[in-house]
Amino acid sequence: MSMPPIKKIVLWLIVIFLLYAIFTNPRDAADIVGRAWDLIAKAISNIARFFDALLNRA
Template identity: 65%
Template sequence: MNTPPIKKIVLWLVTIFLLYAILTSPSDAADMVGTAWEILANGVENIGRFFDSLISR
């Protein structure tokens, strides 16, 4: 029996949800993207600090 490609289905569901979120409340969607960007930037910065402190020992 053929199973549907789960990755493709999940990608479509995420895309549809993002479009729905943007169209229904654009300011909230922008806040979510800004928050996600801050989390990513903070994580990358912390990884950089970790390796800097590891190298400086």
């Protein structure tokens, strides 16, 4: 008997928790996803602005 890797167990626990959170409170889950998406989009925009400013100065 080989034990499953801990990484696989943790991944399944995260998936189960996310499904539970979505099914029990979908509105809050959607708000969290929307905020996370906004944060990622803003970070990418800021990185692009940084490199644009860096290249314009050269």
